[in-house]
Amino acid sequence: MPTSADLFMPELGRRSRGKLWRMLFRRLDARRCPPPLVIIFAFSALALQPGAAQEVPDEYPQCISHLWAAGSQLGWAEAIAGHDAPSEDARMLESVHGAGEQVERAHELCPTHPAPWPAWSNWLETQNQLAEMADKFRDSRMDRAQLAIALAGMHQSLAAQLAFRVVATHLEREATCVEIYERLGEALGFAQATTQIFHRLTPDAALRLRKALSLIYQMREMPEPCRDFKGLIPAIGEALNSPGDPSVVGRVNDIWHAGEVAAAPKAE
Numbered sequence: 001m002p003t004s005a006d007l008f009m010p011e012l013g014r015r016s017r018g019k020l021w022r023m024l025f026r027r028l029d030a031r032r033c034p035p036p037l038v039i040i041f042a043f044s045a046l047a048l049q050p051g052a053a054q055e056v057p058d059e060y061p062q063c064i065s066h067l068w069a070a071g072s073q074l075g076w077a078e079a080i081a082g083h084d085a086p087s088e089d090a091r092m093l094e095s096v097h098g099a100g101e102q103v104e105r106a107h108e109l110c111p112t113h114p115a116p117w118p119a120w121s122n123w124l125e126t127q128n129q130l131a132e133m134a135d136k137f138r139d140s141r142m143d144r145a146q147l148a149i150a151l152a153g154m155h156q157s158l159a160a161q162l163a164f165r166v167v168a169t170h171l172e173r174e175a176t177c178v179e180i181y182e183r184l185g186e187a188l189g190f191a192q193a194t195t196q197i198f199h200r201l202t203p204d205a206a207l208r209l210r211k212a213l214s215l216i217y218q219m220r221e222m223p224e225p226c227r228d229f230k231g232l233i234p235a236i237g238e239a240l241n242s243p244g245d246p247s248v249v250g251r252v253n254d255i256w257h258a259g260e261v262a263a264a265p266k267a268e
Contacts, residue, residue, distance in 0.1 A: 058266075066109060069263075070099055070106060072185040072189035079190045079197070093137070103123045159182050163179040164176075194208075195253075232259055
């Protein structure tokens with residue numbers, strides 16, 4: 001049976017993996033930041049069940065919207081934490097709380113099997129971890145940079161838990177539509193919040209829009225069909241071509257809302 005380290009870094013030998021883990025924890029210790037949840041929880045919820053899951057079955061119409069929303073909430077919170085925008089702190093903390101709620105809802109409203117389902121079985125631990133982050137920020141035990149790092153780790157953990165399937169009796173890492181929904185929500189949420197803060201498309205916001213483009217194209221190449229987000233491609237291109245234009249704030253808002261619509265339950 002492979003260990004979580006084998007699954008997370010299958011191409012590395014044990015000695016190389018050990019060095020990498022030690023390097024990661026030294027960096028985290030230097031920032032006085034808790035280890036990212038991708039280390040703690042990424043593999044705790046996965047059970048070996050036969051079959052594979054790429055897309056969400058039609059009988060779970062609410063599932064995708066909550067995967068997307070969890071990513072978006074984390075993207076908003078990380079963007080505000082990573083920039084010096086204390087006037088937005090209330091919104092940031094609301095987004096931290098909201099991410100936990102969306103994780104719980106996804107667990108309730110997504111399928112129960114096969115892998116990567118059920119989504120986020122560790123939802124309560126995730127909520128507790130998010131609440132702890134918020135409390136530490138409020139009483140100055142965690143600064144903005146540390147909070148941003150912790151939120152990014154949370155996002156990576158949640159996405160990683162959706163990126164596995166079972167082949168025969170072993171667990172196999174594989175990109176899935178449902179993983180991409182969470183990642184796309186995070187990328188566009190981060191870009192939206194950052195653009196609202198600075199009233200222009202900053203380099204890090206542009207990077208997230210390019211990441212969103214990459215994810216949309218990746219979905220179009222999946223072996224089984226994902227939800228259709230290709231309608232966002234022209235608008236993202238227009239935003240990237242006019243980063244300093246005052247209209248870019250509205251453009252990026254519209255892109256996020258178009259993504260929200262694409263992730264919403266399909267109309268009957």
